[in-house]
Amino acid sequence: MNETPDTPVLSFENVYYAYHTKGGETLAVRSLDFSLREGEFMAVIGPSGCGKTTVLSLAAGLLSPFAGEIAVRGRPVRESAGKFGYMLQKDELFPWRTIRKNIVLPLEVGKKNTEANREKALSLAKKYGLGDFLSYYPDQLSGGMRQRAALIRTLAPDPEILLLDEPFSALDYQTRLTVCNDVYGIIRGEKKTALLVTHDISEAISLADRILVLSRRPATAVALHEIGFEAMTPLERRESPCFSAWFEKLWKELNI
Amino acid sequence: MKNEQISAGHAAFLRREKKNAAVIRAARAGVLLLLLGIWELAAATEIVDPFIISSPSRVAATVAELWKNGSLLYHVGTTLWETLAGFAIAVSLGSLIALTLWWSERARKIFEPYIVVINSLPKIALGPVIIVWFGSGSAAIVFMTVLVGIIVAVMNMLGGFLATDKNKITLLRSMGASKLQILTKLVIPSALPQFIGMLKVCVGMAWIGSIMGEYIASKAGLGYLIVYGGQVFRLDLVMAATLILCVLAAGMYALVALAEKLLIRSPK
Ligand SMILES: Nc1ncnc2c1ncn2[C@@H]1O[C@H](COP(=O)(O)OP(=O)(O)O)[C@@H](O)[C@H]1O
Numbered sequence: 001m002n003e004t005p006d007t008p009v010l011s012f013e014n015v016y017y018a019y020h021t022k023g024g025e026t027l028a029v030r031s032l033d034f035s036l037r038e039g040e041f042m043a044v045i046g047p048s049g050c051g052k053t054t055v056l057s058l059a060a061g062l063l064s065p066f067a068g069e070i071a072v073r074g075r076p077v078r079e080s081a082g083k084f085g086y087m088l089q090k091d092e093l094f095p096w097r098t099i100r101k102n103i104v105l106p107l108e109v110g111k112k113n114t115e116a117n118r119e120k121a122l123s124l125a126k127k128y129g130l131g132d133f134l135s136y137y138p139d140q141l142s143g144g145m146r147q148r149a150a151l152i153r154t155l156a157p158d159p160e161i162l163l164l165d166e167p168f169s170a171l172d173y174q175t176r177l178t179v180c181n182d183v184y185g186i187i188r189g190e191k192k193t194a195l196l197v198t199h200d201i202s203e204a205i206s207l208a209d210r211i212l213v214l215s216r217r218p219a220t221a222v223a224l225h226e227i228g229f230e231a232m233t234p235l236e237r238r239e240s241p242c243f244s245a246w247f248e249k250l251w252k253e254l255n256i
Numbered sequence: 257m258k259n260e261q262i263s264a265g266h267a268a269f270l271r272r273e274k275k276n277a278a279v280i281r282a283a284r285a286g287v288l289l290l291l292l293g294i295w296e297l298a299a300a301t302e303i304v305d306p307f308i309i310s311s312p313s314r315v316a317a318t319v320a321e322l323w324k325n326g327s328l329l330y331h332v333g334t335t336l337w338e339t340l341a342g343f344a345i346a347v348s349l350g351s352l353i354a355l356t357l358w359w360s361e362r363a364r365k366i367f368e369p370y371i372v373v374i375n376s377l378p379k380i381a382l383g384p385v386i387i388v389w390f391g392s393g394s395a396a397i398v399f400m401t402v403l404v405g406i407i408v409a410v411m412n413m414l415g416g417f418l419a420t421d422k423n424k425i426t427l428l429r430s431m432g433a434s435k436l437q438i439l440t441k442l443v444i445p446s447a448l449p450q451f452i453g454m455l456k457v458c459v460g461m462a463w464i465g466s467i468m469g470e471y472i473a474s475k476a477g478l479g480y481l482i483v484y485g486g487q488v489f490r491l492d493l494v495m496a497a498t499l500i501l502c503v504l505a506a507g508m509y510a511l512v513a514l515a516e517k518l519l520i521r522s523p524k
């Protein structure tokens with residue numbers, strides 16, 4: 001397939017994945033189809049243990065599907081090393097590295113550790129309020145600041161697609177709301193395409209342009225919605241009258 | 257973050273802490289003096305035969321005598337050299353083997369039973385074999401020291417390497433990291449505390465190995481002095497050598513503790 005303006009940034013076609021252990025086989029993803037448009041923020045919601053993390057690992061090429069196709073701009077995901085920025089539940093900052101060294105870690109790993117790239121990553125950190133903390137160690141920062149540092153680290157190598165695996169679930173409620181707002185602002189500001197998986201319905205509504213609902217394990221698509229909040233920030237969305245209507249609708253779909 | 261102005265409450269707290277630490281240091285020294293005093297008294301009043309238990313003053317005299325005839329440095333130097341060489345080889349070779357076993361899961365599974373058996377084998381059983389192979393010089397003793405320490409080093413470090421956070425490995429893999437990069441950027445630095453812990457255990461192991469080695473086959477060293485002193489019933493010599501050993505072992509441990517302070521940043 002050649003790239004046309006309509007080629008999705010990321011596409012899953014009839015994807016299956018199963019884990020094999022001595023205890024047996026666990027089908028985690030079944031016949032999953034979806035595609036991600038350029039510049040959009042898509043949220044994937046599903047009950048705990050349904051296979052959300054598996055979907056992200058498949059997208060990032062860390063796992064290979066046993067059936068189906070996963071493509072990045074029409075090309076096999078194997079050829080897409082370095083196009084993804086992966087963000088996990090916990091910040092996973094390396095405690096023996098300063099924030100500065102943590103942020104440039106992906107550059108070191110991806111052999112992109114040039115002066116120019118480092119400058120770009122550090123200016124991103126400064127732009128988003130980490131400038132004063134670059135020489136601090138992670139344990140000297142609050143949970144929210146650490147997660148922000150993790151996002152800047154994810155953005156440092158300038159990835160085309162962000163994969164976010166419940167990145168707020170380890171934070172307390174207050175922090176979660178503000179960090180959620182922060183992260184939304186940063187991702188929109190940098191015009192990134194993002195795929196967020198979460199079991200938290202309100203998080204999905206407050207961040208995404210579209211929401212894909214997954215079934216219980218094995219995960220497959222149940223519904224896909226255009227949320228239509230467009231330019232509103234997460235906090236504004238939470239105050240919108242449509243918010244609770246969406247919440248109820250998705251709640252029902254999740255609990256079929 | 258430093259607070260320039262310390263509140264009165266905090267100042268009082270710091271004073272209390274300081275006082276506590278001083279009390280503990282003084283008590284430690286007191287215990288040592290008390291033990292030495294009882295020992296000296298028991299020998300002086302001949303409650304226990306000083307020929308059997310020696311006494312602090314006789315030990316001091318023996319050390320002074322060894323110093324004067326020049327053999328003190330010779331024996332201490334011999335044992336110290338053997339211990340340090342064995343320690344260095346055991347620690348570096350052990351870490352290298354642990355790295356290899358971390359790298360290859362298959363190698364790990366193949367060698368696991370061998371490691372378990374070698375670990376539970378009393379190394380002293382190999383004494384005669386070692387003498388036949390290496391003679392009765394320093395080489396045999398260094399070999400014994402390595403033998404005693406290396407399995408501990410391997411098992412400790414392998415445990416540390418395998419305990420690396422799975423999520424951090426996933427994170428590095430998502431950045432496109434190679435196995436070598438995962439090793440150098442994550443596995444080794446995150447096992448640093450484990451490495452220091454292993455060094456502490458191996459200090460003890462190295463002294464066990466070298467003294468055990470000197471018991472079996474030697475012409476010099478503190479272990480030799482202890483065995484010799486025992487055979488000719490010179491308990492002063494046995495006690496003197498043992499006390500010197502205590503000081504050396506404590507010194508080596510203190511060096512490792514210092515390395516820990518320098519290498520590992522304590523959380524703020
Ligand atoms: N490495 C693994 N080996 C075996 N089973 C696994 C493994 N990882 C996940 N699973 C199983 O696959 C299912 C989906 O897991 P996951 O994708 O982590 O779910 P989610 O992220 O939605 O909570 C779960 O039932 C889980 O037990």
Ligand SMILES: [Mg+2]
Nearest residue numbers: 052053054165
């Ligand atoms: Mg998950």
